[in-house]
Every structure is written in C-alpha cells, then in structure tokens.
Amino acid sequence: MAELIGEVGAGGAGEGGMGDDSSYKLRYDTPPIPRRVDISISRKEIPGNLRHIKDSLVKFELLINEVGEVIEAKIVESTGYDEIDALLLEKMYTSWYRPAKLRGESVKAWIVVGYGYRVDR
Numbered sequence: 001m002a003e004l005i006g007e008v009g010a011g012g013a014g015e016g017g018m019g020d021d022s023s024y025k026l027r028y029d030t031p032p033i034p035r036r037v038d039i040s041i042s043r044k045e046i047p048g049n050l051r052h053i054k055d056s057l058v059k060f061e062l063l064i065n066e067v068g069e070v071i072e073a074k075i076v077e078s079t080g081y082d083e084i085d086a087l088l089l090e091k092m093y094t095s096w097y098r099p100a101k102l103r104g105e106s107v108k109a110w111i112v113v114g115y116g117y118r119v120d121r
Helices: 082-092
Strands: 002-009 033-036 055-064 070-077 096-098 100-102 105-107 109-118
Touching: 055 082, 070 082
Parallel strands: none
Antiparallel strands: 002 109, 033 096, 055 070, 055 109, 100 105
C-alpha cells in the first residue's frame, strides 16, 4: 500500500508554472490539497522480477483542474524501475484534490508531490 510522505512543493508562493512552456504560469492563493490519493500496489500487479522491491519514493508534477481532478501527471523523480513508475503514474490519475484557489475561485494549478509506497504483502 502506498503512503503519502507529504507535499514537497506547491509551485512557489502563489504561482505554479510547471511543464515545458515557461510562459505557462498558473496563479493561485491556496495550492491544491490532497483529498483522496490511492497509489496502492498489490504484489500481483508488479512483474515477478521486481517483487523483491519493498519500499520506494517517487515525485510527481501534477496539474490539478478546477474541480480537483489530476489532468496531467509527470514523474520528476523516479523509483528507478520503469514498470513501477508506470503503475504509480496511472494511479495518480485516480487521485482527487481540493482545487487551488485564487481570490476564492477554484483554478488550475501545478504542484509537485512526493509519495512513498510499500508493496502489499
């Protein structure tokens, strides 16, 4: 089962601007806050040659829309195992956040988050 190890960044104080296009800046007063994050992985989901891995960390850049859905996700710090990274990345799209706010209105925002996970035994 995956466990949240904490938000490692929120795009700066009031402005999130991840991605390749540096002109793509999203402003907010309050960053997105995790509501439901489930990146648990069962042993049977992991290829046999990687079942020896017990715990690992991974960092993502996430674009959260105005209703709290993850609409874009990128790995910025890998577990070191492509198959596990792909599983975790897929699961990030099922996460929900409280959306970022700008003057009380929900807005899109990029954030960087780090998660630790343990493989269910």
